[in-house]
Amino acid sequence: MKRRNFIKKVGTGALAVGAGLAVKPRRARAAGKHKTYNWKMVTTWPPHFPVLGESADYIAKWVEEMSAGQLKITVYGGGELVPPLQVFDAVSSGTVEMGHGAAYYWAGKHEATQFFAAVPFGLNAQGMNAWIISGGGQELWDELYARFNLKAWPAGNTGVQMGGWFNKEINSIDDLKGLKMRIPGLGGKVLAKAGGNAILVAGGEIYTNLDRGVIDATEWVGPYHDYKMGFYKAAKYYYSPGWHEPGTTLECMVNKQKFEALPKHLQAIIEAACAKSNIWCLSTFEALNEIYLQKLVNEHHVKLRTFPDPVLAKLKVMTKEVLDGMAAKDPFTKKVYDHYMDFKKNHDAWDVISE
Amino acid sequence: MKRRNFIKKVGTGALAVGAGLAVKPRRARAAGKHKTYNWKMVTTWPPHFPVLGESADYIAKWVEEMSAGQLKITVYGGGELVPPLQVFDAVSSGTVEMGHGAAYYWAGKHEATQFFAAVPFGLNAQGMNAWIISGGGQELWDELYARFNLKAWPAGNTGVQMGGWFNKEINSIDDLKGLKMRIPGLGGKVLAKAGGNAILVAGGEIYTNLDRGVIDATEWVGPYHDYKMGFYKAAKYYYSPGWHEPGTTLECMVNKQKFEALPKHLQAIIEAACAKSNIWCLSTFEALNEIYLQKLVNEHHVKLRTFPDPVLAKLKVMTKEVLDGMAAKDPFTKKVYDHYMDFKKNHDAWDVISE
Structure with missing residues (x-):
């Protein structure tokens, strides 16, 4: 073999090895990126319960659509897989990946959970969203739920309830x-x-x-x-x-470890589906309440x-x-309470001027 | 060639042809599914304008995250690519794929556009969302914008403004x-x-x-x-x-043809990003307004x-x-006006009882 050809051949081989090394991680990444996931979501609601259960159904539907089927979520009504009030434990332990309910159901786990659902004479729906999404509430919620290997987002709101x-x-x-x-x-x-x-x-x-x-x-x-x-x-x-x-906030929760193991784009998709459900749920109650109040009265x-x-x-x-x-x-409950009330004081003052 | 081998060979060939036929559309579909898109969004706001322009920036960011980079949107401030008040025309004609603004800027195109942004003494933010998302407003908006080869969603809200x-x-x-x-x-x-x-x-x-x-x-x-x-x-x-x-509603609009040519999962991703931006924008204004009102006064x-x-x-x-x-x-304006006012009548009645 001539020296020139030898170099060429070795060179090609080296390139091939290099290419091989480069290709393999790319393939591995691609496999992770396109791996499909089948998740379970347990809820505190009867199956397909109007608005509340439908919010959970929609989250699953939207996640599947947005991920082009990469993440399929099967939604279970309360009692179908675990009893309604075991949703928190089931997601916390990783028995299932997701849950849907309202944070005040978990007051027995930690009393501060209640601030992320409803407080008597507290924030209305718009105020709850402002506090959680743009006022620092989400960070406190994350801090609390991380203790239980959970993460949750607002995923619906009933608006002001009746007495x-x-x-x-x-x-x-x-x-x-x-x-x-x-x-x-x-x-x-x-x-x-x-x-x-x-x-x-x-x-x-x-x-x-x-x-x-x-x-x-x-x-x-x-x-x-x-x-x-x-x-x-x-x-x-x-x-x-x-x-x-x-203005009761509904929550969609995930097992934190399982969530963090998802590809980033699926994490972002879940979060956006919760936001869409949050606004859909409140809008639907707001659109229907007066119509049904009239039916009740008339x-x-x-x-x-x-x-x-x-x-x-x-x-x-x-x-x-x-x-x-x-x-x-409890010091953490006090921390959340003080933060919530400080925010509410400002929000109330603005509410008086605006709404 | 023995008959048995001949059949086997033809059979294999036929299978291969069959497989070829089956594989090609699958590959074509896969290519469509993973094809990357680079879109432009023009806005009526100065570049990265607080909250309003940031809402547009966030939509682009969230779409890119959720699509794992499959759909990249470059956001342009008003005047960077087209003047602020030519956003509607630029998206309608397909010069760019997306736009961000508020529908009342397009009253010159059709007066009914204004109902999808703000009406004096009209619905507040919560009411606008309820009307558009769950009260039939979106369908009317779609009907109107389809005339201009557009589709839009609520993508932000200022809340009650100051006088x-x-x-x-x-x-x-x-x-x-x-x-x-x-x-x-x-x-x-x-x-x-x-x-x-x-x-x-x-x-x-x-x-x-x-x-x-x-x-x-x-x-x-x-x-x-x-x-x-x-x-x-x-x-x-x-x-x-x-x-x-x-309760002025911001809009994110797309060129209808270009939107419909997108894979379904990217369509769903854009829609969810708008919903997330809708609630983020209102929440951010609600969280900051009183703080800055105090600064102004004190x-x-x-x-x-x-x-x-x-x-x-x-x-x-x-x-x-x-x-x-x-x-x-104009009959269509009357149709939207009547629908809006009917909804508002019910929503106001509920508002009196609830908020």
Whole structure:
């Protein structure tokens, strides 16, 4: 072999080896990039529950569309795979990859979770989004959920809820004494302070309990959803405002490790699907509530009432006592509470001028 | 050749041909699926304009992230590629693929565009989203923009704006007579009805015009943005509420043909990026407005004022006259107007009970 040809051959070989080395990682990356994922999302809602469950269904649909089928999410209603109130644990442990619900369901894990769902006399939907998305709330939420190997985003909002269904008028704070009412979370604690009995009943069992007198009253969501639940058949008086839930944020959560192991573009897709669901959910409630309120009043002769101002004023004082007591017990809860209230003070001032 | 071998060979050949036929479209599809796109987005805002221009920047960033670089969008500030008010034409003609602005800038193309941005005394941000996303507004918007080979989505919202900057107090409707005010769109038409002069000045020139007395007054957005514009240096009185823009929707538009030629997953990605931007933009304004209002009042001694109720009542009557007159001239405008007002009637009723 001539020296020139030898060099050429070795050169080519070297290039080939180099090319081989270069190609392999590229192929490995490409494989990761196009690997398909089949994830499970458990929810706290009955399967395909109007608006709330549909929000979860939409997230799965949009993620699959945006990822061209690379990430398929199967959504399970509460109880189909795990019971509704085990969603947090199932995602935290990695049994499933995703969950959908509302953060106040996890007050037993950490009381600060409740600030990321609803606080009585707290921020409305627009305020919750402003606090979480642009006011530093997301960072606090991340800090809290990281303890549980979770990450969550706002993924829906009910807007201001209604105050609930009663079989008597509420004319003074004393009318709440001894009242057995289905009302979860912080609202329930405030009712207890007012002398009522806050009772926990899963969504699917409220109607029967109310109809049979096991409970005297219940809150739920708002006119559209409450209509679907048929509460007008078991209670006469429908009260506003929903002092206990002025803009409840729904959450979509992921197992943090599994999320971080996803390619970046799928992470971004999940986050955007949550944002789209967040605005879709609130918009849908806002578009339907008045239509169904009219049906309730005109077709089902529901008596619409407003809590008297002195009742609301007393509930507001009791809310502060509940929140102060909660914050006094735990430094992180206090940190979130202070941050939330500072933001709210500013947001309220702007709200007075603007809305 | 033995018959058996012949059959085998032909069979293999046939299979190979079959496989070839099957493989080619699959490859063609795969090529379409992974083909990269470089798009341009022109905007009505100065480059990287706080919040408004940033919303456009974020859409581009999120689309690139979600598509793993398959769709790259380069964002151009107003005047960088086409003048701000030629965004509509540039996207409509396909000169560029995307645009970002607000639909009321295109009133000259069709007056009904204004309903998809802001109507004086109209829907607030939450109401606009509810109408467009879940109340049938998007379908009307699609119908209108299809005439121009366009499609658009809500991609941001300013929230309730401020009423503007004045160098005198507005104590009666007569104080608006002869007033030279920078106020675009329907608000400008209402001001004209009240005897004022509505003057069109591009964003970048307002401050100088106000400072030199070419105009007596101006509206812009809200405390955060108005602070950045420095208007407090040229006018003393800062009025609320922004009766003329109670929740201005920003839009992201695409050339319809180019959009429909995209793979479905990229279409879904663009739509989700707009939704994410929609909620980010409003949340950011809501989080910052009060902070900057305090700066304006406390550090720059701006005098905060509220339009007297009788002034607002008269402007509201004039707004109805402007809208009625507009609807009388064009059936499609009337269709959108009626739909918007029907929705608003319900939404207002719910708003009274809830917010």
